[in-house]
Amino acid sequence: MIGLDTSHAVAFTKLLNNPHESYHVPGGEVVVAFAGGSPNFELSMSRVKGFTEQLCTRFHVKIVDSIEQVAAESDAILLESVDGAVHHEQLRAIVAYQKPIFIDKPFSLSSQVASDMIRLAEDYQTPLMSTSALRYAEGLTGILQQVDKGKIIGADCFGPMEMQATQPGFFWYGIHTVEMLFAILGRGAQSVMTLSSEGHDAITASWTDGRIGTIRGNRHGNSQFGAIIHFEHGSEFVAIHAQQKPYYASLLEQIIAFFQDGVSRVPLQETHEIIRLIEAANESLRTGRIVQL
Template sequence: MIGLDSSHAFAFTNLLNNSNEAYHVPGGKVVVAFPGGSPDFELSISRVEDYTRKLRNNYNVKIVDSIEQVAEESDAILLESADGAIHREQLRKIIAYKKPVFIDKPFCLSVKVAGEMIQLSKHYQTPIMSTSALRYAESLTTALQNTKKGKVIGADCFGPMDLQETQPGFFWYGIHTIEMLFTILGQGAKSVTTLSNDEHDVITAVWKDGRLGTIRGNRKGNTQFGAVIHFEQGSDYINIDADRKPYYASLLEQIVVFFRDGSSRVSVSETKEVIRFIEAANESSRDGKTINL
């Protein structure tokens, strides 16, 4: 299995080639990479050296001196820096090459920057895509394909809520459960209210059509990802940790299709709304007030 390190920009010739014990995503192969990393972010910079060595020695990936060289020598790019704060500047360096770019979560750390990145994509006519892999968890996808219980009327998502100082509030791990909620309810969030303490967070959101969605994040105890989806005629419990197929494998399949046709599987308008949602949830967590979107 090719590891998509959180401190590198990976490039692909033709398409991605990914495999593990049970799954294979057809395509080309990783051919060139640039080791990045943010010096002020320990979870980023501490892993660069080891991943660079493995890519070079185990996978014969060419390691180059600049992100621009990655863009020059590839057909599509994975921008995998763990630090959402540097994605805009990295994108600026490669956007003019007009190669499809997948940007790992978090897309960025403010709605203002999200708008600027989307404008860069439009100006250079370069397709971009960004999402958490949890969006494509097998059990979640299967449940949403079942129309026998009618329309979705609400959802309650939960997962670990680790915090990182350089990725404010819910931008680090909260984005996973927030992306799950948007996968279930779609765009159209109207307001957000957050209740937080040292160990847990509960985010309650109201959609413009009146539907309610909640997110529970845990820093103690349960670290499982899951959800309860409420339909018109019943509710389904989604235990993502019980899925046989890794959700990252499902994400890679979607990235491959994106690289082929240049059409993001998640609209950039929804990605921008997710970033605004996180901003509002962070703001609400400070005093518990409801924030309108």
């Protein structure tokens, strides 16, 4: 958990996947942190010590003994736990401080817990935001700004689909491609069907207006993210990694804007629908049936 002083304008650091990369995004300074970690999640516990040392030695961040102390000593909060199962408990501990909170994906691991978390934020009037950085990749946002091809009538997204036992089914890596799909089609998904083999997954979702979106997940080999967006007057290929600017930098810009005005760049009801779609895709994977959202 990371606390920020938003009166400063310095570089942020990507703290989850590569603590050696710095992206200059004006708007705040990391000043205090709590070293958490989930004891039953090896990928979490194996990295906590290294990240903590980086924060202390390279960035001179103060490490405290509780997430409540982080909330008390900061203007805004990055809740960066990679384990979606602990986000509800952590939110309960800090929501009463009424500081803007960004929660790393996955927001939660069930739609019921997501509802409870959103209700908590509303009860305490605490600004809350959660999303995958893939939503803000310039290769995607640039194409979404096009106006010469008419309305978007569908989309096919693809990406790696690594699984983690503590993050059920598609919650671990599937959330990236689901976020991309919602960035393209918006809210309104009504049903989901999942097909799966040893190395591949295919999720087909229908929207209430008749549009269809698909997600293809690769569990071995190909780790490229991308999409094809279908417009009324043609289709466009989205090359997520084609742009020089890292999509995490674009996400940080959105987070800073959220910290400044308290308005989530992704509506919480859309975040809830994303969690429900992944939950339904997992159910379809188990049962082989179409699942209604």
